[in-house]
Amino acid sequence: MIPIEHYYLVSAVLFAIGLAIVITRRNAVLVLMGIELMLNAANINFIAISQHAGVPGQFFALFVIVIAAAEVAVALAIIIRVYRHFKTINLDEVNEIKD
């Protein structure tokens, strides 16, 4: 039996990596990947706690997956639009607010 803390620690590490990806990468698709990674890290928590607390954890994880799917679809659509408009998806260059 694996202690729940270990799941949580893995989840925390993955979440931190995902956050680092979101913050540092230039490519919008990579940022999206980071978001997916963070969502997955959260899911690990739900699943881990469901070993003890029962089914609700799995339901939450399930809905998170569904929402992640929807989110990826919309996000990719937006990325494609952005690419058409700016001819790049480099987040440094995608900026219309000039100071």
Add this chain to the structure above:
Amino acid sequence: MAADLLTPLPCSNITLLALIALMLPLLSFLLNSGAVARYAWQASIAACFFMVLSSLISMIILVHVWNGTTFHTRMTWFVLGETGHTIGLFIDNPGALMIFLVTFISLLVHLYSTQYMKDDPGYQRYFAFLGLFTFSMMGILLADNLLVIFVFWELVGFSSYLLIGHWYHQAPAARAAKKAFIVNRIGDVGFILGIAVLWAQFRTLDLETLKEAMSSSSIQGESWVTSAGIALDTRWLTFMGLGIFMGAVGKSAQFPLQVWLPDAMEGPTPVSALIHAATMVAAGVFLMCRVVVLLDMDALSVIAVTGGLTAFMGAIAALTQHDIKKVLAYSTISQLGYMLMGVGIGAPGAALFHLFTHAFFKAALFLAAGSVIYALHQYAHRHQLAFDAQDMRNMGGLRAKLPVTFIVYLVATLALVGVPMFSGFLSKDALLSASFGWSEAMASEGHRWTYIVPVFAFTTVVLTAIYMGRQVLLVFFGELRIKGPADGLKESSHMIKFVLVVLGLFSLGIVWSLDPFDYHASWFLTLMPIPASSVPGLEVFVLDTARANALDSHTVVGLISIVLVLLGFGFSWFKYRPRASYALGYQGRAGFSFLEQLSFKNWYLDPLYRRLIVNPLMSFSRAASRTEKAIIDKFIDVTGVGSVIFAHIVGWFDRAFVDGFVNFSVFFAGKVGVLAKSFQYGKIQNYIILAVLSTILIILLIL
């Protein structure tokens, strides 16, 4: 003290009728001014109809007051503080006669004007103003209160201004209207000062109450004390009388304010007949008859002398005029002088009598002159001739062409000159006798200079005969001086002839007295009450003596005046007869001797006034205007510049400090904004960094 005398008096049928008679001309004014232009003719007929009604009503009133009863209705008008002002109608014998005179003459003028003015573009306006004028004239006659009289007095002045300036697009008419208005104003200043003195002394302006109050006041030493104990210097009593007389001087064209009347002849001829012969100028005389019981001896003497002087001056000025209407205008001034002289010598009844006879024969003269002018106008129009239709130099020999006009003119002339059997003889005889009696009575009191008044009066009789004889001879006898076709000069329409004949009939002596040689037999004078004057300090017995003397001297005076008239006619026939050198050379007459100039220019009064009053006044105004520009404007300019400088300083302070504070706030807010903005420049990852960092910080704080 007068409070119990100022109680409201109930309304009677007669005063109600008088009110209707007063309102009818006003209605006519409203109707004529409000009617659509298309119905101007109908409106004017309605105006005539209103005047018929009004004169019928005044006849009824006259019948009711014939036996000497008076009707007085009064109500409180408004209350100022403690003192109430009343308004009311007062009708006595002279008043009723005057109402009848005004409505009747006004009716005749209305009828005459429907013909005379029928092609005039201002026809409707003309009739409206006639109504307004008649209304205001009636107001003077009916009002019981000096304040109300003054209001109507001004209204008369105003409507006469409108009527004189009927042809306002012609410069002389506009100028004459202005002149009449302004000269009248000068008189009115005196009038309102007199009213002010009366108010100060008696706290009322109701005439009946004033009479009572005047008789209860007394002279104590140097002061004039009322029964209520209000004391004024006695000179104020004289001043009051002279002030009111000054109003009459303006309105009745007396020396020195007579200059407006000749110029007023620029108005339409029927207006001249109505205003400047019968009614408006008579308003002054009527007013003086009303207030004669309030005048003291000094004021009366001044009035008498002024009247006599004006009579003389007017007659002299009439001698050499060329304009047919101007002769009549100066003659009117002269006759008005007679009337006021009558007031001054304590014979207001005789003055009113002369006012009446004069109103009819002078209206007849004016309207006949209008008929002549109208006929000549038509003649000129028909033959495309251009000449002045009012200038006697273009007339002559009209006797055959205009027979009715000629006869009426002749009758009225004889009446004016004072030939026995005609109305003027009676009234003039009454005045002459009274003046003679008065100066005798005054001389016996030591005032020998008063003989100047009858001297003026008798001289004027001669002069009147001369200038009227001259006019009749020059207009109606001899040959027509205008070169033109013989045909086309004919009598005007029947309406005009009818009016002339009616007025001519009233110029006959038989209408006024059954005995055409003795004015005492006249019904008119028996109607006139002898004024019971009770002004403190007035030597009543002198006036009584004057009346007695007048009775005694009547026969002699009558004979003298007949002789004088014959003398005057003889002179005028000798000088102006058709084949005489004057008549032959009249058309091209230009050169004047000094005396003729003096007469023609009306004693040089106009240039004199221009030099003595108008020019100094103008230069004073110019000087005042310059002073205004140089000093007051400068002061204002300096103030303005100072304000501007001050404003600049304030503005600088505003910019530097007030705005500075605001600008600093804005600057500060802007900097803060820029600082805040720097966190949001579109780099989404920076947002995330900040968000996460903040979250971490918050959690750390919570933990």
Add this chain to the structure above:
Amino acid sequence: MTEILFYSFAFIAIISAFFILFTNNVLHAALALIITFLGVTALYVFAHAEFLAVTQIMIYVGGIVVLIIFGVMLTNKAGTSHYKTGSTHRFMGAVVAIGAMSMLIYGILKINFKAIERVGQGGIEELGVGLMTGYVLPFELAAILLLVALIGAAVIAGQDLKNTENK
């Protein structure tokens, strides 16, 4: 044995996550993401959530990652950039990530997991019954959400296509 397997799968997941973080090639990153997901799926299995493990593989690996790879291909000019990309904010990213991680670990270590009452673990039947009874409303809402996202994605991405075709 399970412990060794657990830790090795966790290690794989973390390693490949790091690879995503550091690689410059987007396509390699996408492939590394697959490996990370698979590692996480293994963790699910260890936690007795078999249904979710299967769902994870089907949706993430079969759907989402494929979508992402499509996205990568659609947003790169073919042949020029070789799917290269860079990174920014490295320092701040490290600080934030390490800070977040240390805070999370600090929190996790403070939790007393022993206190959690064991109520029994959910089997797949329980999951199915729950979806049709107590969780039917979120279930239907999720269906509608997917539909809306589908239509929205089509609208957002497809709008310009028409215009470019017209041109």
